[in-house]
Amino acid sequence: MDDLLEYKNELFNSANIDADANEIFPEESFFEYVSVMLAEAGILDNVEYCPYRNTRKGLRLDGYSWNALEKTICGIIVNFTNEPDVLDSLTNKNINDISRRVTRFFEHSQDLSFIESLEVTDPGHIAATDIAEYLKDAIKIRVVLLTDQLLSDAVKKISIDSILAKDTSIEIWDLKRLKELEQSDADYEEFTVDVKALGGGIKALPANTLANGVETYLGIMPGTLLSAIYDEYGQRLLESNVRTFLDFRASTNKGMRKTLLTEPENFFAYNNGLTITATSIETEIVNGQLTLTKLENMQIVNGGQTTAAIYFSPKDKGKLKGKDRDYLYSDIDLTKVFIQMKLTVVGEKEAADVIKGNIAIYANSQNSIQQSDLVSNHPFHLNIETRSRKQLMPAGESGLPSKWFYERARGQFSTKLRALSKRKQTKFIAEYPKKQMFTKTDMAKYENTWRMKPYLVKKGAQANLKFLGPIIIEEFDKNPDDFGGAFYNDLVAKMILFRDSDFSIPRSEWYKLEKGFKAEIVTYTLSLLRFNLIKVNKDINLSRIFQNQAVSESLLSFIVNLAEKVRNNLTNSNFRGGIANPSEFAKSEKGWLRYQKMEIDLAGIDRQDVLDKSQINEADKERQAVNETSKSISFLDSVMQITSKEWELISAFNIQTYPYTHMNVSVPNACVALILRGKMPSDKQLKLAVQIRDRAYEEGFDFA
Numbered sequence: 001m002d003d004l005l006e007y008k009n010e011l012f013n014s015a016n017i018d019a020d021a022n023e024i025f026p027e028e029s030f031f032e033y034v035s036v037m038l039a040e041a042g043i044l045d046n047v048e049y050c051p052y053r054n055t056r057k058g059l060r061l062d063g064y065s066w067n068a069l070e071k072t073i074c075g076i077i078v079n080f081t082n083e084p085d086v087l088d089s090l091t092n093k094n095i096n097d098i099s100r101r102v103t104r105f106f107e108h109s110q111d112l113s114f115i116e117s118l119e120v121t122d123p124g125h126i127a128a129t130d131i132a133e134y135l136k137d138a139i140k141i142r143v144v145l146l147t148d149q150l151l152s153d154a155v156k157k158i159s160i161d162s163i164l165a166k167d168t169s170i171e172i173w174d175l176k177r178l179k180e181l182e183q184s185d186a187d188y189e190e191f192t193v194d195v196k197a198l199g200g201g202i203k204a205l206p207a208n209t210l211a212n213g214v215e216t217y218l219g220i221m222p223g224t225l226l227s228a229i230y231d232e233y234g235q236r237l238l239e240s241n242v243r244t245f246l247d248f249r250a251s252t253n254k255g256m257r258k259t260l261l262t263e264p265e266n267f268f269a270y271n272n273g274l275t276i277t278a279t280s281i282e283t284e285i286v287n288g289q290l291t292l293t294k295l296e297n298m299q300i301v302n303g304g305q306t307t308a309a310i311y312f313s314p315k316d317k318g319k320l321k322g323k324d325r326d327y328l329y330s331d332i333d334l335t336k337v338f339i340q341m342k343l344t345v346v347g348e349k350e351a352a353d354v355i356k357g358n359i360a361i362y363a364n365s366q367n368s369i370q371q372s373d374l375v376s377n378h379p380f381h382l383n384i385e386t387r388s389r390k391q392l393m394p395a396g397e398s399g400l401p402s403k404w405f406y407e408r409a410r411g412q413f414s415t416k417l418r419a420l421s422k423r424k425q426t427k428f429i430a431e432y433p434k435k436q437m438f439t440k441t442d443m444a445k446y447e448n449t450w451r452m453k454p455y456l457v458k459k460g461a462q463a464n465l466k467f468l469g470p471i472i473i474e475e476f477d478k479n480p481d482d483f484g485g486a487f488y489n490d491l492v493a494k495m496i497l498f499r500d501s502d503f504s505i506p507r508s509e510w511y512k513l514e515k516g517f518k519a520e521i522v523t524y525t526l527s528l529l530r531f532n533l534i535k536v537n538k539d540i541n542l543s544r545i546f547q548n549q550a551v552s553e554s555l556l557s558f559i560v561n562l563a564e565k566v567r568n569n570l571t572n573s574n575f576r577g578g579i580a581n582p583s584e585f586a587k588s589e590k591g592w593l594r595y596q597k598m599e600i601d602l603a604g605i606d607r608q609d610v611l612d613k614s615q616i617n618e619a620d621k622e623r624q625a626v627n628e629t630s631k632s633i634s635f636l637d638s639v640m641q642i643t644s645k646e647w648e649l650i651s652a653f654n655i656q657t658y659p660y661t662h663m664n665v666s667v668p669n670a671c672v673a674l675i676l677r678g679k680m681p682s683d684k685q686l687k688l689a690v691q692i693r694d695r696a697y698e699e700g701f702d703f704a
Helices: 002-022 026-040 092-108 112-116 123-134 175-182 223-237 240-244 250-262 264-270 304-315 349-363 379-390 412-418 422-431 440-450 461-478 485-507 509-513 518-535 542-548 553-570 582-586 589-595 613-640 644-654 663-677 683-698
Strands: 048-054 059-067 072-079 140-147 167-173 192-194 202-209 215-222 274-278 280-286 289-296 299-302 319-321 326-328 338-345 405-407 437-439
Touching: 002 026, 002 175, 026 048, 026 059, 026 072, 026 140, 026 175, 048 123, 059 092, 059 123, 072 092, 072 123, 092 123, 092 140, 092 167, 112 123, 123 582, 167 175, 192 223, 202 338, 215 223, 223 304, 223 338, 250 264, 250 304, 250 319, 264 338, 274 289, 280 338, 299 304, 379 405, 379 461, 379 485, 405 412, 412 422, 437 440, 440 461, 440 485, 440 518, 485 509, 485 518, 485 542, 485 553, 485 613, 509 553, 518 553, 518 582, 518 589, 553 582, 582 589, 613 663, 613 683, 644 663, 644 683, 663 683
Parallel strands: 072 140, 140 167, 274 338, 405 437
Antiparallel strands: 048 059, 059 072, 192 289, 202 215, 202 289, 215 338, 274 299, 280 289, 319 326
16 A cells, blocks of 8 residues: 555655646646646546536536547546645545535536526536536436545445436546556557457457467457447547547448448448457357457557447437338447457557557548558657757756657556666656647647647647647648758747737736636737737747747736737637637637637737847748758667668778779768767768668668
8 A cells, every 4th residue: 555655655756746837726737737637548538627516506517528429528626635645545425525516517518597597608508508608419418436445345336326417437547546647658558458348259260370479360250249338438449549539420320320221241341341359368268269258458459430320320310211212320220330350469568559550550541531540659649758858958047957748649658667776767757847738639739739720729738739630741741851950949839829818818916806717818819919910021030049048027028918818708709709718719710710819919028038020031041941850860869870880881881883092982981980989970971871871771681
């Protein structure tokens, strides 16, 4: 239990330090910390923090999220003791009391008089309005409890009565479960799909076994079983990158839905099937046939649309008109539906991520999903990760130089930290302060705000990444030189601009008087500021922010004042032009177009905080120079990663075709001299060396 107590104390310290720094309650800090963790693991999406309490009516809610992939609305509640050195138990009585309060809030969301009794900026009004809208399409409701307590051993079964006649479940993230998730090396919470318990088995044939423990099977998945598995585990089954870029649109499923309704027995013949991975399996022989009974960490890397069609189609309230009669989608008979399945058991963790990534790429190669979108090890992300580990920041106002840590894969920061001794942990934190860690979704939020797409940012972390990902990767593939050291420095400045604004706006007097819509206000304010500067051939001075590692007081003051105007318009129904919900207005491009018509007085901005047209041109030249320097460093790294023996053999390979003095021979020899004797080649030679090596491999050279 000592490790659990230590983990609880870490959560306590983290929540209270963050709460003091941000002038919020520790409970809110705990909520944000855990919800980000669960979002990164694919368990919760698009979480909104909307704390509401009404003890007289017995109502409570801390946040909510809408999961379009599962058509599930989640009501989130926090039970944070904020007490160190004590391990408290969460009892059935606690759980029942909490669930009743959430249930009542959902019921009140259907009461228009309750919603109208609240101010439009009241968190309860925001939550109830959104929940009421989502409930129209929701199939299921989840109550999610986040706590720093331990689930009592006396709690044998956790259940909850249905809410508003919809399937309802309760999910508890207690101290032990949070610790296991955070300290896991996987990008997901480990789980076991008990096929047998869900209604049967999967008949399969062994197809291939490799030396590294990877096994492949061909099988037949019953439609009823696939529906039951998705009902139980939802989007956790969908390989993370596929989930991010998947869109369950009716048009995509139209053909499958028609087949399920009119020709269910032919679905097997018409459909391309599923590609699935698992870390391990359990099998039985049933009537002489190998049958899969358990799948550890099952992931659908191809076949998400098929899964969606099979799960959602029978729940559709619509119908299909036929020649003689109408076919109701609710009449779909999944007992007649079977799907072909290819299963790969990926085995050891070290090889599993690479194998899963490759399977995802090749399995989806004929789909509209971009291959580059499917893996987090695209060169764009690797580029940012590499620079974050090398590029030392200016000392700034703190006086201490440090680095930013790009967490390309979930848990990299904490995994690295846990592997170090206490002394080295202190050194690591000094080099990479925890507040300077950022993820792929963070990067997308800052970058799309800078690109003046606030309505996409407001659609949620994963949705925003979905929109930006293909665009920025296409830009990278077209010209990777534009994403050198200068791009990374600017990205850091954009992060600081966003985070300092996010910190300052809630501390303003006008915000304290009427809280709410912080997420909308921040991204819209910064986008609107840049939009208006560009209109007069100016831009924000990112270089000043980067050098100071902070936004100037003068610029922050202007941003906070502008944010008040942004918020006033957001809560003004006339400004919204018929869109009742301010949050939904902020998610629409129509909302952003409306904001672009706002009159903004830029006279109050300090000249040092912005660049005029000539300064912008000069800054572009400086960026090119920085990128050239960073390219030279990158070429040097590439050359140094190759052994001197390989460079010698490349030179010997090329001398069969070229004279000794030719660059294809002399440059590899220069690389040998660099590695063995430290003799530095020119920048031009370093660049040529990389090209010469690539060409040698294309012409038949090989090196084991």
